[in-house]
Amino acid sequence: MNEQKTITINEYEVPVREYNGQRVITFKDIDDVHGRKDGTARKRFNDNRERFIEGTDFFIVNQPSEIRTLGFQRPQGGTPEYVTLISESGYLMLVKSFTDELAWEVQRTLVNNYFRVKEINISYSTKSTSVGEVASMIKTLRSVMKDQKSSPIKIAVMAKGLCQQFGIAIPNDFVEKSQWEQMEMETAI
Incomplete structure (x- = not known):
């Protein structure tokens, strides 16, 4: 498998992942870059699930070949049953309640240096x-x-x-x- 590109945000290496032509991030990545306890982002998502739109704010990927292509595997080997990917709009909605100074800094960095970087690269040949x-x-x-x-x-x-x-x-x-x-x-x- 090719070596996956990463971007360092708040001393954490965020794997660069794209799905449906846009950059996406996982719950684990969000918890790690924000220095939150594992499961925090998923809980916030589940608590407000009715506010998120599938296909816009998040994607559920359940095809094993797509999951492998995105670079996901279980620690003990094999492919997860499904993976939830969060888009930029979903990320911004999800971390709306993260209001400490670190959260503001991380949000700005993720939006400008992770989610929107692709737009700049595509704009010109x-x-x-x-x-x-x-x-x-x-x-x-x-x-x-x-x-x-x-x-x-x-x-x-x-x-x-x-x-x-x-x-x-x-x-x-x-x-x-x-x-x-x-x-x-x-x-x-």
Whole structure:
């Protein structure tokens, strides 16, 4: 079997798994990255099961060949009867009640560095693009957006997104939210 890719989150190696064209995670992975007792994520899921939509928030995989392809096996050998995989939307709903500081940090890291990474990789082909070409594209789009009276924040978000899609590192605080937007975000929480 091929060596499985992993992403380190909170000192835990999360296996990169995809199902139905999207990244998914297991209950065990969620417990491990959040430093929770085994079974915590599954219990939260079961307690709120009626709120989760199968095929959107989670997937039940019960075909042995699919389970093996995803890299699951029992510790004593053999294939589990079924595996529950959690999508990004399911993950966000599931950990809604995890409100400690570590949970907020882990949630942000998992969403940005695990679930959404595939979107960036798919957005553009592997054609080599120079920094100058990206800068030129940003300059052109910035001009168009200014003509359309776009806010400076929208222009900054566009520039940051383009840079990220072409592998150009941009600081997390590159897009600074206005005080009004920060107040809106705080009241929404």
